[in-house]
Structures are given as C-alpha cells and as structure tokens.
Amino acid sequence: MKITAFRSHSICAGHRVVGQGGHCEHLHGHCYKITFFCTADKLDSVGRVLDFGDIKAKLCMFLENSWDHRMLLWDQDPWAKDIQQIDPSVVLVPFNPTAENMAAFLLNIVGPDQLFGTGVVLDKVQIDETPKCSVVCELEPVNLKQSEIKPVKWYTA
Numbered sequence: 001m002k003i004t005a006f007r008s009h010s011i012c013a014g015h016r017v018v019g020q021g022g023h024c025e026h027l028h029g030h031c032y033k034i035t036f037f038c039t040a041d042k043l044d045s046v047g048r049v050l051d052f053g054d055i056k057a058k059l060c061m062f063l064e065n066s067w068d069h070r071m072l073l074w075d076q077d078p079w080a081k082d083i084q085q086i087d088p089s090v091v092l093v094p095f096n097p098t099a100e101n102m103a104a105f106l107l108n109i110v111g112p113d114q115l116f117g118t119g120v121v122l123d124k125v126q127i128d129e130t131p132k133c134s135v136v137c138e139l140e141p142v143n144l145k146q147s148e149i150k151p152v153k154w155y156t157a
Contacts, residue, residue: 002041007052072097103135
C-alpha cells in the first residue's frame with residue numbers, strides 16, 4: 001500500500017530563463033505555489049505518513065529560507081556574476097531556473113536530503129508558476145528503500 005500526504009507552500013521569487021527567446025529572458029518574478037507529495041509504505045504509530053508540521057519544517061522551510069524573496073539565476077547565466085555583485089542575496093542554482101528544472105531539483109536533490117531517515121519519500125512536486133501554468137515532476141517507480149537513498153548536500157542555508 002502506498003499512502004500520500006501533501007502540503008503546499010507559496011513563495012515569491014525572481015528568475016531569468018536563459019535561451020528562452022521571449023519575455024522570460026528578462027529578469028522577472030512569480031508568486032509560486034509549490035506542493036510536495038510525500039509517500040510512505042506504512043503509517044507511523046499515530047497513523048500518519050508524516051506530520052504536516054514536519055513536512056513544513058523539512059520542505060516548506062527550505063523554500064522559505066533558500067528561495068523566497070530571492071532572485072534565482074543559473075550559475076552558467078552570463079549575467080549571474082554581475083547581478084550577484086550588485087545583490088549578494090541572488091541565489092545561483094546549478095540549472096536554468098525553469099519551473100520544470102526547479103521541480104526536478106526539489107524532487108531529486110532537496111527531498112532526499114531533507115527527508116533522509118524518516119522512511120518517507122518525496123514522490124512528486126507540483127509547481128504552479130501562475131494560476132494558469134503548472135508543472136509536475138514525479139519519481140519513476142523504483143524498488144529502492146528509503147534507507148538506500150543517500151542524501152546530497154548542495155547548499156548552505
């Protein structure tokens with residue numbers, strides 16, 4: 001049996017999509033709604049996948065502390081270093097900050113790190129960039145146990 005609990009969190013952040021060829025190559029921002037879908041094979045002793053407060057502390061607070069009210073720029077963006085000199089709060093990320101890449105990063109890097117040792121897996125991430133435009137990134141079904149997944153540290157909070 002697979003049981004899923006999900007929690008959403010909203011942040012405001014800026015970005016620039018390198019190579020897009022349109023308006024999104026300009027510096028601009030969004031009020032993102034990000035939903036984390038956490039799964040477990042069994043419920044804890046209280047009857048939960050994971051306490052919603054723990055999802056907030058582990059995943060939503062990552063967003064709050066690392067991306068909220070920040071400008072996200074790809075570390076390969078030719079503008080990145082100059083903009084970061086003007087504003088040191090700019091976050092350089094190892095991907096072009098499209099909603100798709102942001103969701104994949106949260107799913108594959110942040111989720112395993114933040115949920116390590118809980119027995120819970122971040123199975124899916126949905127990012128609503130606007131009320132009309134959303135992406136979903138999901139794990140492929142795999143026969144790995146949470147204890148076999150190694151966390152990856154990439155950031156300093």
